[in-house]
Amino acid sequence: MQPPSETGPGGPVRSVTLLGATGSIGSSTIDLLRRDRSRYRVEAVTAHRNGAALAQLARELGARFAAVADLRAYDELKAGLSGSGIEAGAGPAALVEAADRPAEWVMAAITGAASLAPTLAAAERGATVALANKECLVCAGALFMRRAAAAGATVLPVDSEHNAIFQALSAGRREEVRRIVLTASGGPFRTFSREQMRKVTLEQALKHPIWSMGPKITIDSATLMNKGLELIEARHLFAVRPEELDVVVHPQSVVHGLVEFRDGSVIAQLGSPDMRIPIAHCLAFPERMATPAQRLDLARISTLTFEEPDPERFPALSIARHALVAGGGAPTVLNAANEVAVAEFVAGRLGFAGIPALVEATLDAVERNGEMVEPQSVDQAVAVDHNARRQASHLLPEIAAMAS
Ligand SMILES: NC(=O)c1ccc[n+]([C@@H]2O[C@H](COP(=O)([O-])OP(=O)(O)OC[C@H]3O[C@@H](n4cnc5c(N)ncnc54)[C@H](OP(=O)(O)O)[C@@H]3O)[C@@H](O)[C@H]2O)c1
Numbered sequence: 001m002q003p004p005s006e007t008g009p010g011g012p013v014r015s016v017t018l019l020g021a022t023g024s025i026g027s028s029t030i031d032l033l034r035r036d037r038s039r040y041r042v043e044a045v046t047a048h049r050n051g052a053a054l055a056q057l058a059r060e061l062g063a064r065f066a067a068v069a070d071l072r073a074y075d076e077l078k079a080g081l082s083g084s085g086i087e088a089g090a091g092p093a094a095l096v097e098a099a100d101r102p103a104e105w106v107m108a109a110i111t112g113a114a115s116l117a118p119t120l121a122a123a124e125r126g127a128t129v130a131l132a133n134k135e136c137l138v139c140a141g142a143l144f145m146r147r148a149a150a151a152g153a154t155v156l157p158v159d160s161e162h163n164a165i166f167q168a169l170s171a172g173r174r175e176e177v178r179r180i181v182l183t184a185s186g187g188p189f190r191t192f193s194r195e196q197m198r199k200v201t202l203e204q205a206l207k208h209p210i211w212s213m214g215p216k217i218t219i220d221s222a223t224l225m226n227k228g229l230e231l232i233e234a235r236h237l238f239a240v241r242p243e244e245l246d247v248v249v250h251p252q253s254v255v256h257g258l259v260e261f262r263d264g265s266v267i268a269q270l271g272s273p274d275m276r277i278p279i280a281h282c283l284a285f286p287e288r289m290a291t292p293a294q295r296l297d298l299a300r301i302s303t304l305t306f307e308e309p310d311p312e313r314f315p316a317l318s319i320a321r322h323a324l325v326a327g328g329g330a331p332t333v334l335n336a337a338n339e340v341a342v343a344e345f346v347a348g349r350l351g352f353a354g355i356p357a358l359v360e361a362t363l364d365a366v367e368r369n370g371e372m373v374e375p376q377s378v379d380q381a382v383a384v385d386h387n388a389r390r391q392a393s394h395l396l397p398e399i400a401a402m403a404s
Pocket residue numbers: 019020021022023024025026046047048049050051069108109110111112114132133134135158159160211212213214215216217275
């Protein structure tokens with residue numbers, strides 16, 4: 001990572017852009033920035049359609065540019081920025097413009113595959129990309145990492161498990177790694193029977209026992225699809241083979257990730273379940289900064305437990321692992337179908353058990369049609385993604401009826 005290229009009265013200043021500034025990761029990042037304003041300059045901030053909240057953040061942070069993805073939110077954003085001198089933009093091209101502007105550090109925290117184009121734009125100009133969004137690596141991981149490497153970009157993992165592994169990997173050389181283990185909290189339904197899981201409500205699925213996150217990732221955590229997406233994310237981030245990746249359920253979410261080396265040493269990263277810790281690691285990298293996160297008190301926690309994930313009750317994890325092993329276009333299709341399934345569950349048109357069922361049926365249908373193509377460009381990734389979304393929507397009534 002390049003050292004900060006700007007200086008202020010108090011020393012070096014790091015210029016930052018926040019993609020997804022109004023979300024959960026965006027808020028945690030802003031919380032850290034607020035604690036030491038003199039060390040950061042905010043170039044651009046983005047949101048989906050929350051124009052008023054974005055305008056307020058842009059003003060508070062002194063951003064130069066603010067953009068909403070949804071054109072209908074432009075007037076609200078513009079009104080909120082009136083008289084501030086901050087430029088406003090709207091639509092997909094404006095998000096790419098935000099990512100393209102000269103900030104050395106970019107937080108990629110837009111939910112879903114919508115993150116791909118702007119995050120890639122930041123990587124392609126060689127920025128340091130703090131990658132919270134996992135869907136863009138699932139959707140087009142090989143393409144993303146190839147282009148980021150060619151541009152000399154630094155990709156830092158924000159996801160707590162991947163950040164933990166990134167830290168643990170520094171204990172040895174790549175060829176000495178035997179296994180990488182991601183921990184999973186198990187979500188709100190870890191102890192539910194299959195029967196109980198058929199009846200879970202949106203409200204229950206949105207109540208994560210440990211982490212406070214945006215709705216999409218919270219539901220992905222309840223199905224364990226989140227862990228499946230994270231396996232695919234880890235494959236690309238760390239250039240490992242699928243068989244080198246494992247998942248263990250750890251309900252206390254204190255151990256975030258582990259790396260086993262060939263001599264039998266296992267290096268883990270531990271910390272309170274607070275996203276400000278991995279975000280701070282990326283924000284200050286390669287240094288360390290102070291955070292307000294609760295200090296880890298192992299004597300008070302007293303017990304850390306670990307168990308195997310149950311593939312019967314959580315089929316999403318196995319479906320994602322199959323897509324990981326299959327490679328090619330399968331992860332892109334998996335991600336798109338899952339985005340559709342989660343949105344339909346949120347809208348009340350699909351039961352909880354229908355989420356993995358719809359994803360699996362979509363993967364089968366796309367395969368049968370001979371449309372499982374590995375994306376070689378952003379346009380191809382978008383085309384595979386759109387086709388999978390169409391298939392998933394087509395299959396929805398049948399799956400919703402079967403899984404109800
Ligand atoms: N939250 C966590 O603890 C956590 C941990 C690890 C990884 N992640 C990953 O980080 C990403 C963000 O998660 P989050 O929990 O912060 O989500 P969130 O709270 O739902 O926030 C999402 C952000 O992205 C914007 N956004 C949503 N859809 C968009 C679209 N189609 N186009 C442009 N912008 C869009 C939202 O804007 P509006 O406010 O206008 O809707 C908001 O700023 C996800 O990929 C998630 O998997 C999150």
